[in-house]
Amino acid sequence: MINEGDKGALVEEWVELANGCICCTVKHSLVQxxxxxxxxxxxxxxxxxxxxxxxxxxxxxxxxxxxxxLESEVKLDSIVTVVDAKNLRFQLDEHRGSSSFPEAxxxxxxxxxxxLNKVDLVSVESSGALEELEVEIHNIxxxxxxxxxxxxxxxxxxxxxxxxxxTARATQLEALLEExxxxxxxxxxxxxxxxxxxxxxxxxxxxxTRIWLEEILWExxxxxxxxxxxxxxxxxxxxxxxxxxxxxxxxxxxxxRKWEKEEKRINKIVFIGHxxxxxxxINSFRDRATC
Ligand SMILES: Nc1nc2c(ncn2[C@@H]2O[C@H](COP(=O)(O)OP(=O)(O)OP(=O)(O)O)[C@@H](O)[C@H]2O)c(=O)[nH]1
Numbered sequence: 135m136i137n138e139g140d141k142g143a144l145v146e147e148w149v150e151l152a153n154g155c156i157c158c159t160v161k162h163s164l165v166q167x168x169x170x171x172x173x174x175x176x177x178x179x180x181x182x183x184x185x186x187x188x189x190x191x192x193x194x195x196x197x198x199x200x201x202x203x204l205e206s207e208v209k210l211d212s213i214v215t216v217v218d219a220k221n222l223r224f225q226l227d228e229h230r231g232s233s234s235f236p237e238a239x240x241x242x243x244x245x246x247x248x249x250l251n252k253v254d255l256v257s258v259e260s261s262g263a264l265e266e267l268e269v270e271i272h273n274i275x276x277x278x279x280x281x282x283x284x285x286x287x288x289x290x291x292x293x294x295x296x297x298x299x300x301t302a303r304a305t306q307l308e309a310l311l312e313e314x315x316x317x318x319x320x321x322x323x324x325x326x327x328x329x330x331x332x333x334x335x336x337x338x339x340x341x342x343t344r345i346w347l348e349e350i351l352w353e354x355x356x357x358x359x360x361x362x363x364x365x366x367x368x369x370x371x372x373x374x375x376x377x378x379x380x381x382x383x384x385x386x387x388x389x390x391r392k393w394e395k396e397e398k399r400i401n402k403i404v405f406i407g408h409x410x411x412x413x414x415x416i417n418s419f420r421d422r423a424t425c
Contacts, residue, residue, distance in 0.1 A: 215245035365403030
């Protein structure tokens with residue numbers, strides 16, 4: 135970790151983790167190490183963890199997405215992925231059709247914000263190329279916000295303090311789900327890493343919804359690999375809009391605000407993952423979770 139020391143000099147600081155490399159064997163000792171770091175510093179606004187270019191963000195996200203009750207001083211704010219606009223297509227195409235995925239898919243699927251870098255090298259070659267790349271990225275993860283950049287020069291307010299894992303902040307989540315592209319997933323294959331959206335007006339039964347979700351996330355009942363899931367829920371016998379967030383097997387459903395009187399209540403759940411079966415997801419939700 136590199137911090138600014140006296141007179142702006144950069145001081146390199148290492149925190150040794152009991153479990154070794156943070157990218158591969160990360161455990162909650164990472165959280166302890168970060169908490170120690172926070173305590174030792176007088177003022178620390180943000181911590182940026184840069185994984186290796188080949189890391190799958192899933193273990194980090196799972197470890198850092200902490201239960202509120204732990205009252206930790208560190209909090210996962212968002213996952214930012216830098217995409218090389220010049221090489222993305224090549225990297226995705228390389229494994230298309232095979233059963234394994236390059237890390238590029240995971241890094242896009244888990245991202246809350248995507249910095250599409252080196253756009254200068256692409257836009258001069260072809261005018262529609264950047265839009266095509268955006269479509270490609272949104273097919274994998276329709277919730278990610280894409281920021282164009284040259285040499286990663288971005289407005290820091292666009293990547294810091296985004297509160298992407300804050301389930302209580304319904305407005306942000308709702309806006310995100312609202313914006314989420316109406317997904318023409320029919321042309322994509324189940325085997326692609328992609329986004330699927332469920333919209334349903336019938337109210338849900340909370341207990342039944344938990345069981346439905348646990349069967350998908352924990353028991354892998356339909357053989358789907360869900361990486362990320364976000365949603366808003368209209369719960370029976372409750373005047374509160376509930377929000378849903380999941381990272382791999384971890385999930386959280388919390389009440390977050392009152393539904394307005396005139397508001398049209400709806401359930402909207404977005405799944406990002408591999409082997410997602412749209413019809414099964416939609417039908418099983420209707421059959422098993424709604425009232
Ligand atoms: N034209 C252009 N060149 C860039 C841009 N960003 C980085 N480069 C150059 O691309 C080369 C490789 O840089 P990166 O792709 O960032 O490689 P890196 O930082 O080693 O990558 P990681 O190890 O994955 O962090 C360097 O010569 C950079 O100066 C950009 O936006 N436009």
